[in-house]
Amino acid sequence: MSFSWEYLFLSFLGMLTITTAQYASGASLNRDLFSYYDKDLPPSYGESTTVDMSLSLEKLNKLDFYKGTIQMTVTLKMMWKDFRLRWDPAQYGNISDILIPSSKLWIPEISLYNSNSPSEMLKGFSAHVYSYGSISYHPSMKIEADCSLDLKDYPNDTQTCQLVYGYGMFDTSRISLRSTSDTMHLDEYRENPLWEPFNTSAVKHTREFVCCEEVYDDITYSLTVRRREGHGRIVSAVGMDDGMHGSMHPSYSVNRGGGGGRVHASNQAEDKSSAFWVTSMITTWLILTVFLVGPSSAGIRIIFGGFIIVALVVLSVALNAQVDNFPETKLGRFLMGGMTVTAVVIIINGLVHRCYPKEHPVHLNDGERSKSKKLRIFVFIDIVAFLITVIILGTLTGLIFAY
Template sequence: MKVFVILCCAFAVALGASNTLWNDTDLDTLRNALLKDYDTHVRPSNSKTTTDLWVGMTVLHMEIIEATSTLETHAWLKMNWTDVKMKWEPAKFNGIDNMRLSADDVWQPDLTVYNSAEDKIVDHYAKTNKIAYPSGAVLWVPTSKFKTYCSLNLKMWPFDQQKCEIKLGSWTYDANQLKLRLSDDPVELKHYYKNQEWVIVDSSVEHHQTKYDCCVEPYEDITFYFTLSRRSPMYKAIAVVPTIAIVFMVLIAFWLPPDAGEKLILNGFACVLVCVLLIYFSQLLPVMSETSPLIVSFYSQTLYLLSASLIISAFVINISRKKGHKALPSFIKTIFLDNFVETVFACKSKAAEKAEHTVEDGNAGENATKDWIRFAVVIDRIAFVVYVIIFICMGFFHFV
């Protein structure tokens, strides 16, 4: 029993000693003095006094998501304001000239992204500490992630530039209560992590004051504008270079002998290649109701031209290989063979010269075959010239 009493006394002495080991620091004293009875839900100014909020942004990373027409931004949002409840005299607190506070300790402005594309209401800012100063100034630089709507124009894809915006404003405080101001350097890019696809080529900031239908008081917002240019070396290899190969395949087909079946193979392969690329584009790009990329339009029009080229090739092969032709109609012969047309377009091609040397005079059927072969050559050459002109016009319209 005596042992138990002795142990209880020792424990009580130790407990009392532990309570006297800790003394409040100067920061504890200052914190208790400032935050006693502090209401974080009340704006720290008199009702007739406006709180000035200085805003700036340090951009860390940006990414445009075409599928959802959104801009994803990682940044540090710099906010400064004066909290009259947080003033103190450093001399009374051992010279303390700043103090760290948790995010929920003091009032903070309800700065909201007006054009947010988040699926649900989220807190845009991380719960980082605030820094308070004796003058009542409060500095808060939370890491932030914004997902905002961006109206995309992919007409010039993959050489496009997109202009997107981030619109920030108070959700409940009007301009008479919370005055938004731009910091000295409102947009900083020195900490920007380079994107593999997008480059920021321009940035600007504008301050607006708007009256909404819901309220009589004006509300302010600060809108950050960013112009991003796509870096397109890979897209050049995927989308642009194949156009050169396809154009050459189409044009080469017109220079093959008129009876060569390779014409159909070449044009057919070009058709398959165009279809594959169009399917690839449909998976890569969103469906745009207003404008479609010019490169997609180019491939679509090329597919029509290839279809026409297949028809021309099939017709040329048919009239070149068929034996026992009737004589070429006189008006066709007059227009295409007996004047400068054949000289200009066919240039007495090897196929026509071969026909002339292999066909004996006096045989009406074989002479007719010779005329049809010469006519086929002229059709090929005329089609070649027409397609060259069409491709030049299309290239100028789509890529220049």
Template sequence: MLLGLHDHWQELCHCHVSLSIYLGFLGAQGKFAYKLLNDLFANYSNALRPVEDTDRALNVTLRITLSQIIDMDERNQILTAYLWIRQVWVDAYLGWKKDAYDGIDSIRIPSSYVWRPDIVLYNNADEQFTGSMETNVVIRHDGQVMWDSPAITKSSCKVDVSYFPFDGQECRLTFGSWTYNGNQIDILNGLDTGDLTDFVENVEWEVLGMPAKRNVIIYGCCSEPYPDITYTLLLKRRASFYIFNLLLPCVMISFLAPLGFYLPADSGEKVSLGVTVLLALTVFQLLVAESMPPSENVPLIGKYYIATMTMITASTALTIFIMNVHHCGPGAKPVPKWAKKFILQYMARLFFVYEVGETCKSSKRQPKVRVVDGRTEEGGHQPRVCATGLCLCRHGSLLRDVEYVANCFRDQKAAQKRTGEWKKVAKVMDRIFMWIFFVMVFFMSVLILGKAI
């Protein structure tokens, strides 16, 4: 039943087209146009190549107008474009004298009525192989046939994303006859370039040009030449969208990584910050990987992500090491002499690292301590002298107790000093690595953004 309805619908459409042609011809020249149509197609066949001499090639002039870029699928490497295809040739059996038909210069009839060249897109990537639309052809009195047809084409395009998102692509559209060789149909350029006058601007791609080149290829299977015309579509990506949505967030997140060295070690958030930044960059890396083809060429923004993630991993590892230095307990060994001289003196002054109450102009001054007869004295004061010979300070047991307390106090002060020195070493190392990583992030960002210029 459905098949019968389909056949009936085709008959109605055919009748509608015939009626439209008939009514269009009726008018001042309607009778002559109807007579011309009958005379032209009385003994005409659209199955054979319309030439009087079969040994001569039929020239077909091809002209392509790019109307719109619908989609550029980088992952599947397919370009979808809206084209206007114009083909012009001379049909030796469709000419007439204008005077015999009341001066009719041209007629427009459905393209299925006449012979058409089988020019197709060689690098077609459409699954359904949909061709051009069935439109009318314009036939002139000298036999010239002009066929304009719109077509939505899907062509394969080799995509190079090495400099994504600042990349440019070259997509080729190759048109040629599918069955006729160069001795039967010769394809000529209508223009040296594709027509871009009616091009609708694309929000993602900028068209730099569309040069056309005629090629004559002899394949290994056949000795005859096969001409074709290749249009090279030169595209440049508009990178603003990717700069604001993928690149700038990554740059801002990258500048958070060195700030992890500035956090106090006792806060307990130094490692957490590095891990959080690393996870955020991993999400952006996955977003880029989903839209890129799985090729060996890593895009520029992907290289930037990998370099930044490597840097953040290194900073997190260094943070763990510095925290271990910061939390050295009282039982730790003293700071080596070279570390005291190089880190605690020179590098601390260079990176403005001072203790609490210590400034760049003054440092902590330790009071002078002297020990006289087992007694400690501060500030250079003279020791007290017992007024009597029976001073209790000279009692043996009491003297030993005081000496024990003094030794414990001295050991405690020494342990606190060692701990404080190790904490200062860790703080100086934090500042050193913070500025090193700030410089690295800055230069990496300058290099990646410099590609946009």
């Protein structure tokens, strides 16, 4: 029994000694590295410092069609060499790498040129410093960048946004940027219920400016997203998430446990937007029912058409409250086209009501032949107007579902 206690005591003492030695080595290394280190100075004045860069998309937060911006959470992965931070691991307890707070290091001030607002760092980050002088720094941040958004093909639209990163303080003779990948990384991407990225790219540019002789590097990351099929023709009648500038936000959860990261949007939001589509199309097509009433009752047609155009105006106001620039969307154009067709039908029926032959007493038969001819003309006009209305509404409906 005494042997066991002695063994445990010696083991504990050995681990304590090793831990103390490692701590002492780490403290000594930290002291030696930063005794003459100045974080305000770049690593080298004699030659250019190359900064390797890549960008990882973590979350697509919002596409704001009103402001023309995209908001996302990204991780900017940078690596460079600082020869002031090299050491021999054998002299410091075989320590080959250490974590150093970024506030103590010279960090490349890479900025987003087309930023719409200051980037928000999610938390304080440390840099990984290796014994051979390499530094790896991966800050995560929320960014908002200008992006030209187009709702022309809504709800089957795709949007392409660019993020231009560069180092504006020094030219390429001091700081050189290099992209380690020709795409954005999506390994840690958390899915958005409405948008899915399907194409990314990363391209380095070397630019010269009129004002200066120096040459500067920047890396342009392009991200193309498309609206999900489940939120397409029927489901996405209105903006369902914070990707639209509006107040309708779905509740969704990400299932990581065996679900492959699938995103489940609330059925209530889908049902609501689906009903909006169906209501819009049914209301527009109801104008055809006025032709079931004879030309002699054109006044009733006008009243019914008035109800339809009021309903279409209400639907247009509801869509405009959810989607900015709704006239540019396919559904918006459909509603405006439906209102135009309904207005024309009402005007035609107003003329019919004004010109339709009035009933005469039975004993007056002098104009019977002329009256019969006028009736045939009005029936012909009625049939032609019906066919033209069907063709126009069919074309408008087809344009909604066409890609």
